[in-house]
Amino acid sequence: MRIIAHLDMDAFFASIEERDNARFAGRPIVVGSDPEGGKGRGVVSTANYAARAYGIRSALPISTAWRYSEAARKKGLPPAVFLEVNMRKYGEVSERIMEIVRAHVPPDADGVILVEQSSVDEASFELSFAGSYEKAERIAREIKKEIKEKERLTATIGIGPNKLIAKIASDRQKPDGLTVVSEAAAEKFLEPLSIRTIPGVGPKAEERFLEKGMRTVRDAKRLTKAELTTMMGKWGAELYEKLRGRSDAPIVLDSVQKSIGEQTTFDEDIPVNGKLKDRKLLEAALAALAADVHKRLRREIAAGAPFKAFRSIGITVRFSDFTTKTRSVTLKEPVAASDTTAQKTIQFQALRLFMPFMDRRENPLHKAIRLLGVKVERFK
C-alpha cells in the first residue's frame, strides 16, 4: 500500500517574522515588497492570518494591501506590519524543517530517504513504510509536534495514496491541520472540489471549464479522455486520471537546476526617448543584473551544482502596458562560469539582445520599460 504525505508550512514567511519579533505578536503581518506608503509596485508574498482577516493575501498588490490596512486602522483596528522578504533566514529555517521530516522517513532499499522538497515551505514524502493510515497519521503528528517544539512554527500535513491527494488534502484544514484521505475515499473526496484545486489547472484552464459550465471535479469528469486531450493537449490524459484521484508520480529527489536568472522592476517606468540619461540607466541595470546572475551561478557551482558552464543567455523586457518580450541566444561553445570573461559575456550578450528595444526596430511606440531581466541556461 502506497501512503504519501505532503507538508505545507502555515503562512511560512509571516509566521517566522511573528516568531522572531515578539513586539508584533497578534498583529497583522504582511511580508512582501516595500509598500512605500501605498505607492509601492510589488505584491504580498505572505500574510499571516490576522492580516488575511483584512482581505490581505499572497499575490495581492502591496498597494492594495496598504489600503486595506489603512481602512482597518480607520475603524480602530491595528494596522498591518509590513516587512521585507528575508529569503536567507527563511531558507535556513526551511533546511532545519526538512531535516526534521527526513529524520522520520527511513531510507528505502537503496538507502535513499524519499523526501521531495517542492518549495521553500513544502515537501512530499513517503510514509508507505508505516503500513497503515493510522500509523502514518501518528508519524505526521510527531513531525508537526517536533516542528512546533523546535521551531515554534505550525505545519499542515495531508496524507493520501499519492502526491496529488496528499497535497490537496494538506490544503483542506489550515492552519495546524492534519487531513487523511485513504485510497478508497480519494475519488469522492475530490468530486465536490473546484477544478482549480487540481495542481496544473490555473486561471486559463479554469476559464475553459467554466465556459463549458463545469466548475467542480465532478463536472469535469463528464469529459472523456479524448475530449480532455483535445482541450488540454498532452496533459489531458494525465488530468483525466487526476480527476479520479489517481496519480503515479514518484517522489523525486532534488532535480538539477536548469536556469539562473534575476529581474528587477523599476520604481518608475523608464522612458525610451533617446535621452542619454535613461539609456545609461537601462544599460546600467542590465549590467548589474548580469553581474548578479554571474555571481549566483558561481555560488551554485561552489556549492556543488553538477555543472560549471552555460551556453545560453536570455533577457526579459516588460513594458509599461505589461506586455513582455523575451530574447535569447545560444552560443556555439559553453562558457565556463570561472572564465575571466564569463561575466562580460553575459553582460555583452544581454546588452546586444536589448539594443533593438531602445529604438524603432522592436519598440516602435517607444513604450516605457517597467522591468528588465537576465538569465543563463543550458548548463553543461
Place this chain on the structure above:
DNA sequence: TCTGGGGTCCTAGGACCC
C-alpha cells in the same frame, strides 16, 4: 486592484540535415 521574483514545462514554427 494593477499586477514581484524565482523558477519549470509545454508548444509551435523555422532552420537544417538525411
Place this chain on the structure above:
DNA sequence: TCTGGGGTCCTAGGACCC
C-alpha cells in the same frame, strides 16, 4: 512543376507554481 517525412536544435511565448 508543383514539391516527403522525420529528427534535432533553436527561439519565443505562455501557462503554471510558490
